[in-house]
Amino acid sequence: MPDAQILELIREAFPDDDRDLEAFQLRYERYETQLTDALQAVYPDHPDLPRRLLEVMLHAYHERPADLRRLDQRRLLSPDWFQKEDVIGYVCYADRFAGDLAGVEAHVSYLEELGTRYLHLMPLLRPRAGENDGGYAVQDYREVREDLGTMRDLARLSKRLRESGISLCLDLVLNHVAQEHEWAEKARAGDARYQAYFHMYEDRTVPDQYERTLPEIFPDFAPGNFTWDAASGRWVWTTFNSYQWDLNWANPDVFLEFAQIILFLANRGVDVFRLDAIAFIWKRMGTNCQNQPEVHAITQALRAAARIVAPAVAFKAEAIVAPEDLLFYLGRGAHHGKVSDLAYHNSLMVQIWSSLASRDVRLMEVALSAFPHKPTNTAWGMYLRCHDDIGWAISDADAARAGLSGEAHRRFLSDFYAGEFPGTFARGLVFQHNPRTGDRRISGSGASLAGLEVALERGDARAVDLALERLLLGHAVVLGFGGVPLLYMGDELASLNDYGFEHEPTHAADNRWVHRPRMDWERAKRRHDVTTVEGLMFAGVRNLIRARTGTPHLHATVESRVLTSPNPHVLLLEREHPLGTLLCVYNFSEHEQGVPGWLAHARGLGAAVDRISGEHVDVGETLTLPPYGRLWLTAREDASNRW
Ligand code: GLC
Numbered sequence: 001m002p003d004a005q006i007l008e009l010i011r012e013a014f015p016d017d018d019r020d021l022e023a024f025q026l027r028y029e030r031y032e033t034q035l036t037d038a039l040q041a042v043y044p045d046h047p048d049l050p051r052r053l054l055e056v057m058l059h060a061y062h063e064r065p066a067d068l069r070r071l072d073q074r075r076l077l078s079p080d081w082f083q084k085e086d087v088i089g090y091v092c093y094a095d096r097f098a099g100d101l102a103g104v105e106a107h108v109s110y111l112e113e114l115g116t117r118y119l120h121l122m123p124l125l126r127p128r129a130g131e132n133d134g135g136y137a138v139q140d141y142r143e144v145r146e147d148l149g150t151m152r153d154l155a156r157l158s159k160r161l162r163e164s165g166i167s168l169c170l171d172l173v174l175n176h177v178a179q180e181h182e183w184a185e186k187a188r189a190g191d192a193r194y195q196a197y198f199h200m201y202e203d204r205t206v207p208d209q210y211e212r213t214l215p216e217i218f219p220d221f222a223p224g225n226f227t228w229d230a231a232s233g234r235w236v237w238t239t240f241n242s243y244q245w246d247l248n249w250a251n252p253d254v255f256l257e258f259a260q261i262i263l264f265l266a267n268r269g270v271d272v273f274r275l276d277a278i279a280f281i282w283k284r285m286g287t288n289c290q291n292q293p294e295v296h297a298i299t300q301a302l303r304a305a306a307r308i309v310a311p312a313v314a315f316k317a318e319a320i321v322a323p324e325d326l327l328f329y330l331g332r333g334a335h336h337g338k339v340s341d342l343a344y345h346n347s348l349m350v351q352i353w354s355s356l357a358s359r360d361v362r363l364m365e366v367a368l369s370a371f372p373h374k375p376t377n378t379a380w381g382m383y384l385r386c387h388d389d390i391g392w393a394i395s396d397a398d399a400a401r402a403g404l405s406g407e408a409h410r411r412f413l414s415d416f417y418a419g420e421f422p423g424t425f426a427r428g429l430v431f432q433h434n435p436r437t438g439d440r441r442i443s444g445s446g447a448s449l450a451g452l453e454v455a456l457e458r459g460d461a462r463a464v465d466l467a468l469e470r471l472l473l474g475h476a477v478v479l480g481f482g483g484v485p486l487l488y489m490g491d492e493l494a495s496l497n498d499y500g501f502e503h504e505p506t507h508a509a510d511n512r513w514v515h516r517p518r519m520d521w522e523r524a525k526r527r528h529d530v531t532t533v534e535g536l537m538f539a540g541v542r543n544l545i546r547a548r549t550g551t552p553h554l555h556a557t558v559e560s561r562v563l564t565s566p567n568p569h570v571l572l573l574e575r576e577h578p579l580g581t582l583l584c585v586y587n588f589s590e591h592e593q594g595v596p597g598w599l600a601h602a603r604g605l606g607a608a609v610d611r612i613s614g615e616h617v618d619v620g621e622t623l624t625l626p627p628y629g630r631l632w633l634t635a636r637e638d639a640s641n642r643w
Contacts, residue, residue, distance in 0.1 A: 020069070024061055027311065031304040034338055038301035042294050046252045053259055053305060060263035061309045068269065071162070071312040082118070082167075082272070082314050082341060082484060083379045083556035086549040089118040089169075091386065092489035093134075094148050096518045101149035101157050110524070112164055114492060115545040118484060119161060120169035120274065122387060124148050128178035128243060131506045134387065134516070136171070136276060137178035137244045141261045151268060158269025167271035169316065174258055175277040176244040179229075179236075183257075184245050188231040196251050199237035199283065201226075207235050213288055214239075219434045221509050239280050239289075249281045249298060259305050266310040275299070275340065278329070279319045291325040299329075299339040316342035316381060320388075322395065323347055323371050330378040337375045342484060345380040347371070350393050352384060352474050353449065354409070357416040357426070359589040361571040363394065363402040363409070369562045370398060379556035380483035384474040385446040385491060389431040389512055390417070391439070407438060414440035417449055425451030425467065427497065429511045445515040446471055447494040452533070456496075464533065466590050468494065469628035472540045473586055476612065476630040479548045480584045482556045482575065487541070493523050494537035547611045553582035553634060560584070569593045570625065574603070581605065583633045587625040594622040600633060608633040 039049050064072075075081050090111055094100060098107045104121070111119060123135025126143040135145070144154050158168045177184055186194035201207055207226040214225045217240055226235045227242040237246040247254050262273060278299070282292035299315065306313045317329035317340035326346075331339045351364035374380070392413050396406035415421040417428040418440070428444030447453065450470040455463030471494060479485045489495075501513030527538035548554055553575050563572040569589040575582040581603045587593045600606060600619040608617045611632040617623075625631065 020061075023069075023073075024058075024308065027308040031307050035301055035304040035308075037334075038297040038304065041297045042250075042301070043252045043255070049252050049255070052252075052256060053301075056256060056260050056263065057305055057309050060260070060267060064267050064310060067159070067162075068267065068310065068312060072310060075312045079377065080555070080557065083377075085482075085552055085554040086115075087117045087484050088115045088545055088548070089120060089381065089484045089486040090114065090116040090489065091120040091122065091383075091486050092519070093122040093387075093516065094124055096516065097489055098519065100147065101144070101153040105157050105160050108160060108164055108166070111166060114487070114542065115549060116166055116487075118167050118169060118272070120272075120486065123171045123173070124154075125170070125173075128180045131241070131243065132178065133241055133244060133510075134512070136173050137176070137241065138173050139178045139180045140182070142264060155268040158271075162269065168269060169272035169274055170265065170270045171276050172258075172262065172265075172273040173276040174247070175280045176238070176240060176246045179243045179245050181245075187245075188229060190232060193253075195232070195234075197248055197254055198245050199248050200229075200232065200234040202234060204235060207237075209285060210283070210289070213286055215288055215437075216434065218432060219436075220432045237283070240277070246283075247281070249294070250283075255298065255301070259302060262302060262306055262313075263309050266306065266313045271312060272314045272316055272342070274316045274318055276318050278317050278340075279321050279325075291319070291321055291328065296328055296331075296335045296339050300335055303339060314341040316340060316344075318344055320344065320346045320391070320393070322393070323367075327372050327374060330374045332372075337377045340378070342379050342381050343374075344386075345382045345481070345483065346393060348380070348382050348478070348481060349384060349386075350390065352477055353390060353417065354392075354394065354413055355571070355588045356450065356470055356474065357413055357421075357424075360568050361565060361586075361588055362568050363399065363404060364571060365562050365564060366402045367394070367398045368560075373559055376557045380481065381486050382478045382481050382483050383486040383488060384471075384478050385449075385488045385515065386486070387488070387512065387516055389441040389443045391441045411438065411440075414442060417442040417444065419454075425454060425463070425470075427451075427453045429497075429514055431511055443511045443514050445495055445497050445517070446474070446488070446491050447537075448497040448515075450474070452494055453496045456533070466627065468533065468536055468540065469590075471537065472544070473588070473628040473630055475541055475544055476632075477571070477584075477586055479544045480554065480573070480582075480630075480632055481560050482554045482558055484556075485548070489519060490517055492538050492541045493520070493527065493534040495520065495523075544612065547614075547632065551582065551611045551632060551634070552579060553577040563599070565595065566599075567593055567595050570595050572599065580635045580637075582611075583608075583631075585623065585625060585629075585631040585633065587627065587629040590627045592624060592626055593629075594624045597621050597623050599623070604635055605633045607636055609636050 098104045126140040127135045128137050128139045183197045222241045227238040229236045279290040282294040283289045319329045329343045331337045355361050355364045392410040399406035416424045417426045419427045427448045428442045431441040431443045433440045451467035497514045498517035501507040507513040523534045526532045529535040558575050558577045560573045565572045571586040573584040597619040
């Protein structure tokens with residue numbers, strides 16, 4: 001930062017003029033084609049849409065607060081702000097972390113201590129009362145959940161976070177609204193304008209035709225994809241729960257509503273929008289109604305609007321889909337670099353748990369090497385655990401290439417993490433068993449799935465050590481991958497499963513709440529005491545974060561490339577950065593393992609430094625790793641360089 005006097009001199013040299021107007025104009029010129037092409041592709045019969053959208057954008061631009069306009073300029077100058085190695089994400093429910101928004105504000109120092117630069121607060125816009133799918137059934141996008149605070153509190157919190165260099169991510173639920181949302185209420189009352197916001201049918205003819213090719217998301221508590229609504233006398237499309245009404249994005253009014261909502265929230269200081277269940281927003285008969293091309297054109301149009309009004313904003317796609325579909329969310333073909341800036345790397349998470357169970361990395365190698373490169377202006381969001389269940393997204397083709405049966409391996413993983421497989425270390429719960437497809441997803445906290453719960457129960461000190469090492473290995477892979485690593489609240493303290501959800505009426509049926517605990521601040525107080533489990537975990541995670549922020553090779557423009565490992569227990573990832581090569585070496589077994597030393601020598605890493613421990617490593621004939629050992633090796637001379 002230049003000093004205050006210099007800034008003052010610069011300011012005085014420029015009287016107030018119409019720079020704001022000029023900024024808008026220039027950005028509009030820059031993004032006009034992206035905007036109009038996308039709108040034309042999706043809404044060809046609505047030539048007035050760009051003009052209607054312009055009105056929305058101008059209104060929002062006039063309202064944009066001065067400090068956020070400065071942030072816009074700053075981020076335009078550093079468009080890679082979310083790709084940097086020092087971006088560390090933390091994900092939590094405001095109430096479960098600290099009571100309410102004011103509580104979060106009071107705990108910013110905890111986030112700073114961890115090194116957080118990005119905070120995802122789980123759904124906090126006003127949901128329907130009662131069951132609401134963890135807040136993903138929104139009743140009002142312009143109000144905050146009453147017990148958390150107000151919109152004003154949210155704006156204040158975002159400002160406070162900004163002062164600490166932390167950006168704020170919120171969920172934007174755009175596939176559905178709560179059946180109590182004003183639009184749905186009007187539709188239920190028979191208002192034709194609002195019925196056109198949804199997919200409503202007088203009888204089962206069309207729903208039955210769609211059902212032929214639709215999967216079920218919650219077969220246990222919400223079978224089928226349509227719900228009878230007695231008030232309107234219609235079948236309504238409800239992909240998720242019966243109270244979550246899918247929106248009809250083919251209606252340009254729905255598009256405009258969401259453009260307004262995004263800009264409204266951006267003006268309250270939201271930096272990143274997590275586009276919830278984005279894969280589902282466009283419906284097409286005869287398909288599974290996911291990943292349709294219109295989804296990407298709509299994202300492109302929304303992003304262009306955001307870039308014009310609030311270029312500080314980034315989009316993150318929550319598309320838990322196969323790799324060949326996933327890359328489209330970061331932009332392939334004509335949408336290259338024009339859609340979401342970030343997307344979740346679900347496959348990495350699944351493969352980490354798969355390799356921890358099998359102690360074998362060959363399937364992970366196959367799966368990760370099949371991933372096409374992402375556009376260089378985008379980044380993955382990586383995580384070991386999140387608020388959702390783990391679905392065993394392992395394709396039959398990948399499994400076959402690794403010499404496995406996909407079906408049998410998925411069954412093994414469900415058994416293993418449900419705590420049913422002989423000798424398993426894990427303790428988890430089966431979520432949404434679908435006997436028709438054999439799908440058995442798993443709920444559970446990272447620590448319980450990694451063996452800590454069982455180990456503590458047995459009072460087995462060695463098993464406790466191994467569980468912690470497993471967790472730290474998992475975090476090392478996540479933090480060492482490049483992109484935005486997302487720590488899920490409690491991960492830093494090795495929080496166990498919380499079975500209390502069974503006694504909360506609105507949670508009891510949904511065992512994902514087993515891994516959505518309340519923050520245990522008593523345990524957090526012991527985080528600096530390394531004679532405790534939480535202290536060891538916190539120190540380990542903090543150290544990885546320190547290592548990560550000091551390793552420019554982890555900037556997201558560079559890809560992590562899988563090397564075929566001569567040892568099936570050891571994963572090798574390479575990142576070829578202009579500063580030099582980073583070689584990540586991970587032992588997925590509880591036994592000491594080695595890989596031939598020439599692998600390091602061949603990359604100029606014979607005399608290396610391990611960024612995690614900070615120690616020099618002189619690689620001889622064999623590079624040996626302790627149980628669950630992890631190394632981030634770079635040449636010693638790279639260590640002092642900054643990018
Ligand atoms: C996303 C959320 C999940 C929710 C679903 C429906 O997948 O992560 O928790 O149930 O969307 O909104």
